[in-house]
Amino acid sequence: MPQTPSRPHILLICTDHWGGPLLGAAGHPVVMTPTLDQLARCGVLYTQAYSSCPSCIPARRQLMTGMSPRVNGLRTYQEGVSFPEVPTLAQCCRDAGYQAYGVGKLHVYPQRNRIGFDDVLVEDQGRHQLRDVPDGDGDDYELFLADQGYGGQEYASGMPHNDFLTRTWHLPEHCHPVNWAARELTRFIRRRDPRRPGFWYLSFSAPHPPLTPLPAYMDLYRDVPLIEPAHGAWSDDFGAWPHHLKRLSNPDSLAMARARPPAVELARRAYYAIMTHIDHQIRLVLGYLRENGLLDNTAVVFTADHGHMAGEHGLWCMTPFYDMSARIPLIVVPPTGEERLVPGTRDDRLAEFGDLMPTLLELAGIPVPDQVDRLSLLGAERRAHLYGEHGERTAAMRMIRDPRYKLIYYPVGNRLQLFDMQADPRETRDLVLEGTHQDTVERLKRLLIEELYGDDLEWVEDDRLVGLPEPPYLPAPDRNLRGQRGLRFM
Numbered sequence: 001m002p003q004t005p006s007r008p009h010i011l012l013i014c015t016d017h018w019g020g021p022l023l024g025a026a027g028h029p030v031v032m033t034p035t036l037d038q039l040a041r042c043g044v045l046y047t048q049a050y051s052s053c054p055s056c057i058p059a060r061r062q063l064m065t066g067m068s069p070r071v072n073g074l075r076t077y078q079e080g081v082s083f084p085e086v087p088t089l090a091q092c093c094r095d096a097g098y099q100a101y102g103v104g105k106l107h108v109y110p111q112r113n114r115i116g117f118d119d120v121l122v123e124d125q126g127r128h129q130l131r132d133v134p135d136g137d138g139d140d141y142e143l144f145l146a147d148q149g150y151g152g153q154e155y156a157s158g159m160p161h162n163d164f165l166t167r168t169w170h171l172p173e174h175c176h177p178v179n180w181a182a183r184e185l186t187r188f189i190r191r192r193d194p195r196r197p198g199f200w201y202l203s204f205s206a207p208h209p210p211l212t213p214l215p216a217y218m219d220l221y222r223d224v225p226l227i228e229p230a231h232g233a234w235s236d237d238f239g240a241w242p243h244h245l246k247r248l249s250n251p252d253s254l255a256m257a258r259a260r261p262p263a264v265e266l267a268r269r270a271y272y273a274i275m276t277h278i279d280h281q282i283r284l285v286l287g288y289l290r291e292n293g294l295l296d297n298t299a300v301v302f303t304a305d306h307g308h309m310a311g312e313h314g315l316w317c318m319t320p321f322y323d324m325s326a327r328i329p330l331i332v333v334p335p336t337g338e339e340r341l342v343p344g345t346r347d348d349r350l351a352e353f354g355d356l357m358p359t360l361l362e363l364a365g366i367p368v369p370d371q372v373d374r375l376s377l378l379g380a381e382r383r384a385h386l387y388g389e390h391g392e393r394t395a396a397m398r399m400i401r402d403p404r405y406k407l408i409y410y411p412v413g414n415r416l417q418l419f420d421m422q423a424d425p426r427e428t429r430d431l432v433l434e435g436t437h438q439d440t441v442e443r444l445k446r447l448l449i450e451e452l453y454g455d456d457l458e459w460v461e462d463d464r465l466v467g468l469p470e471p472p473y474l475p476a477p478d479r480n481l482r483g484q485r486g487l488r489f490m
């Protein structure tokens with residue numbers, strides 16, 4: 001008999017641009033996620049989990065270091081910034097005897113930094129070709145396509161990376177990046193040393209655009225009735241939007257911000273179609289684990305680095321602190337026999353993307369390194385509130401979320417918004433605009449002022465929030481089409 005590892009295997013599945021409400025298990029009436037719903041029944045569904053710095057680079061930095069932005073130094077989307085030299089989640093696992101492999105989106109600089117993994121097969125959506133940060137010769141997904149005879153055609157669909165235009169996938173099904181990631185991760189599991197536990201990181205770049213669903217999955221959603229995007233008095237008038245939202249969801253540079261209803265509906269169907277495609281591909285990985293007798297001793301996590309507004313409130317952006325953008329799906333399925341997590345339960349504590357590092361290390365019986373300031377979800381500790389921060393100076397947005405209310409702050413124009421997340425989970429009624437709940441606003445504003453540090457302190461005078469002056473909104477047409485990728489020939 002081969003020696004079996006004493007610690008559990010860990011399968012960490014991360015997606016990109018997948019808001020927490022978009023799960024059948026979370027009560028969404030349209031999106032089809034049968035596998036994830038089943039995982040929620042086998043594990044714990046965290047119903048109030050947030051990405052507290054909701055864009056790729058700073059969020060993923062938290063996932064892999066367990067450090068909040070205050071400690072890791074990054075709270076904005078910034079390419080070309082070196083990854084911190086600290087023990088990562090993958091490195092801690094390896095130090096405890098794990099083999100650690102990743103497939104898909106890593107989004108670190110330099111692109112070939114393995115951040116503690118034995119190896120990573122990278123698919124970074126052509127990022128190395130961006131003109132501001134030339135980085136490397138291409139990723140592993142591009143090499144795969146070249147081997148298949150499709151070199152340079154990864155983005156030949158013409159679909160953009162930062163807008164929600166859509167058409168179906170333009171190459172054979174097995175070349176889709178979702179299939180590629182599930183297959184390559186399965187190959188890493190197949191090549192494991194049977195004596196050692198595995199840390200397997202399956203990092204789908206989807207459903208981040210380009211929105212190029214397989215035709216089979218668009219067919220699934222063709223006749224499904226959708227629900228209307230959320231809207232409310234605060235979001236119906238573009239002129240009254242917080243200044244930074246006007247810049248983020250700029251109708252002069254985003255095709256979707258001026259799209260007519262049929263295009264909006266098509267985009268949402270395509271978005272959900274890719275989610276269901278991912279859900280089904282996850283089945284194949286779980287099936288492989290089951291067929292090889294590994295599944296019972298594997299902790300399985302499903303999550304996302306952040307969500308996207310995808311038309312809610314007329315917004316086509318990520319990074320704001322509304323739930324569709326900042327709340328994330330989070331399911332943790334314990335290995336069989338692990339009693340600290342009870343299968344089929346929901347946990348309504350305020351959780352954070354970076355909590356996964358201490359949670360998974362503790363689950364595996366591995367010491368948590370000193371730099372980690374996030375919370376293990378295995379214990380009973382509850383946060384009284386969660387602080388969210390994204391962007392600096394005029395691009396800054398901040399959030400205080402307590403168990404019931406959410407305060408959002410835009411320093412430009414000194415704008416506050418308050419939502420009652422129990423009574424109004426789709427955030428249609430801004431209670432600051434309505435002039436009610438002033439005690440709650442004052443209480444959360446005190447917490448916000450206490451959380452501010454660095455340049456943010458310039459928004460406070462005499463212990464009062466004063467923010468920054470609001471400049472006029474200027475249209476900003478974008479001839480770069482928001483980072484459009486081009487045709488390549490190899």
Ligand SMILES: [Ca+2]
Nearest residue numbers: 016055056305
């Ligand atoms: Ca992302």
